[in-house]
Amino acid sequence: MEQDYKPQEIEAKWQKKWNESRVFEAEPDDREKFFITIPYPYLNGNLHAGHTRTFTIGDVVARHKRMLGYNVLYPMGFHVTGTPIVGLAELIASRDPQTMDVYERLHGIPGDILPTLDTPEKIVDYFKVESEKAMRMIGYSIDWRRKFTTTDATYKKFIEWQYTRLEEKGLIVKGSHPVKWCPNDNNPVEDHDILHGEEATIVDYTLVKFRYKDLVLPCATLRPETTFGVTNLWINPNVDYVKARVEKEGIVEYWVVSKEAYRKLTFTDREVEYVEDMPAKDIIGIMLTNPVTGDEVISLPASFVKPGNGSGIVMSVPAHAPFDYLALRDLYDADLSEFGITKDLREIALISLIKVPEFGEFPAKEIVENMGVKSQTDPKAEEATKIVYRREFHGGVLKEITGKYKDYPVSKIKDVLTQDLIGKNVGEVFYEFSEPVVCRCGTPCVVNMVKGQWFLNYSNPGWKAKVYKCLSQMRIIPAEYRVEFENKVDWLKDKACARRKGLGTLLPFDKEWLIESLGDSTIYMCYYIAAKFIERGDLKKEQLSLSFFDYVFFGKGSSAEVEEETSIAPEVLEEIRRDFTYWYPVDLRSSGKDLVPNHLLFFLFHHVALFDEELWPRALAVNGFVSLEGQKMSKSKGPILTLESAVSEYGADITRMYILSTAEQTQDADWQTAGVDSARRQVDRFYYFARDLIRSEERSDIGTELKQIDRWMLSRMQYHIRETNIALDAIQTRNAIQNSFFLLFNDLRWYQRRGGKALLYYVLDNWVRLMAPFTPHLCEEIWEAMDHEEPISFAQYPLYNEDLIDEGAELAEELVKNTLGDVEEIIRVTRMDPEKIYLYTAPAWKNEAVKCACEMQAEGSLEVGTLIKALMSNPEMKRFGKEIPKFVQKLIPELKSGGAERYGAVVGMEMEEKALLEEATAFLEHEIGCSVEVQSADNPEYDPEKKTRFAEPLRPAIYIEKKKEE
């Protein structure tokens, strides 16, 4: 080993060796396999600190498993499908100043190359080389023979096969979907096109069609079940309404809605035609039919109705909606003759339809009265609405009056009921923004239905059921994310899977469309297996027929049949098939948590759709993001720290160590220069410790007689080994490094301080293997210097050995450590200059008392009274009658609160305590800097201040004699 730690030299050396010896090129053999994959990076920039974290986690798992004896496959590819790369090419071609600056300065693209990257193809070619270079630089144990990009002609054949098979299974359907739309630009708006309302989401209201003669008055609601409790409708007399001809799927109706609502309707998937204005007065005071109950209800005037919300017509459910109740109450004594209404509104009976624990029959009435809400214009009305809504939504169930929906939880009824209403043509879905959205051009946006779109039919209940099943059999890391995944499966709706622009594969059954980029990255892990053969030249693009993929991935047909069609040699076909059956399924897919609601979900959906159950993925893991000195990273605007620049500056091992130890799992990590510097010092210490030890030519022989401190070291190391393995299995890299590095190092320091020497080399041998997954280059270097022939990457990972646990030795060291601590504290507090220290071990009777207490604790009879009695009955003990009660009162709470085990161990070693301290005398003298003498409290030779009475088992009494003033 070199005198100085030079990361870059060591790292280049080992990367070259790994590459030349092809050790990470995985081939099937008789070992158990482990197939780990990380989502391939999207190539619209260089790899950055975020990738560094996700990929390094994957590499650590891969290396750990490899050292545990698994045959590990860790492959990598490149994702380039979609629009961002096209967008980037355009920005570079037009020399967009911000883009040029960010990509030259932060992504580190040389100024003479950047302007040449003006087509998507050139960008892909550039970044795929750079990305591989970066991943090699940081030492990932990737099998590079399997790399590909998603625009490779062969990959496109694979995606065509996937979509052909999905379509055959009926999982791809055609339909319409709502998008945010700017009527001025006549285009969908994406988030960066929005002036106001970036936060807006598209909310689906249910339109309930109330009828009056040949007219439909649709009411938009988020709570269609309340239609059962409608007593009347609300029309705003100050709003302009229109009559319109509305046609959908061949059914023609005449609707009355507000002018604003009419405009919104024209963008929906209905044919809408203006007929005439409809004065509000004409539709107030009329009797309409509730389409759900058949009841006749009256329409009444209300000022709270907003023309821009929904249809501008509101159904009134005064039993459950505070606004409705208030508006109705406000009209009780009003003169409505101008609307031709003469009826006494007090006759309108409230209709209750939801049972909720917190309220009685009429929640709205109740809360309005309790809160003292005055009228529909009272601000408190809003608050009352929220409270009732929340209680009913979460805790409410439907009452008898709802017929077959009785006992349905309110939170689950919406979709079911809406579908039923649609089926009877008394309801429709109406999309609306959660808040107003304005386009950059200043035009208010609308929800527009895009027609003829291809969808992945994720809402298919049978499909979802399979995903639930798959999830239930999977390991989710961390476990808290299981519920998150389940919720997202539940929430996922049909997803548009084709678009017009960007890079990608054409939809095989409709060549007008490109497969959307989240849809072509779902089962590509199996493509890694074929990719090796493609790279080797065994397979040509034209040969990759549907039957080829069916055979190698599904096992359908025979190699002979496929050969006949494709003329691929049967041996090759069978080998690919063999490889596939060996490596599949994916044992672990690990990724950033941002991919949970999309990619990881689709990964599951597509696997369960296409593969048999035994090939479904086994485990998912997620990790948090990385920020830079507290700032969010952005590929296009900065700040960004590339993997390449981090490794160039700090070295691979230090970068790995830092990114893995700075945050755990789903927590977000913040990259801070100060933290990396500290990681550098830690790695330095490791290097120098190893270097000095190896040079010292001290070697260990654990076969010889071990001293107590040696047994202690062995024992402590077992805990760290165990914790590290447990942590790595749970992908808690921070915890793993905490144990395998910091805690182990601290113990090693104590070992050396206590004069431990015999096991140093042995400890290093274990330690370097423990650390190998985190800092592989450095560990290879040390390992080699320790004269090992085989690379550490394939050495046995240390495993917990219970036989090496030595509780006695640990307790003994604890005694020494605590005693030293106590002495130091006394010296510090009293600020005395010690001449000599006297330690007094506990008198025999106290040991006896502890023993007795432990026995009583074991049989459950331990009480202050019983213990004192038991002790007093012993004539030997009676001599100490005065001290017993005090000692017992202190002892019992400690024993009862879990100290029994510890005291149990004391009992076992009672005779040794004095010997132990005497053995440590030299150490204590050295540490404290004065002489130390151990005596027994039973017969002290010198005890001027009667300190012996404080002596307890495991806690010797201390007397410190001051240095005499000269």
Next chain:
RNA sequence: GCGAGGGUUGCCGAGUGGUUAAAGGCGAUGGGCUCAAGAUCCAUUCCCGCAGGGGUUCAAGGGUUCGACUCCCUUCCCUCGCACCA
């Protein structure tokens, strides 16, 4: 709004009913080593204490318990996701 996860001692962060004033790291302070050091080693780092002790803490308030950072309720605050975009 809905869903998920959080708020711990200067900072980063362990810790889910009892050896917890609370791991470990960072930073800071003192000391050893050294010509010297941002290298390393030792100690301290909530408050008080000239004998190993005592006091007050884990967002806020309330509750359960012999006992709560840990369990329950309420409130406040923070982060992420909410879709056709990778």
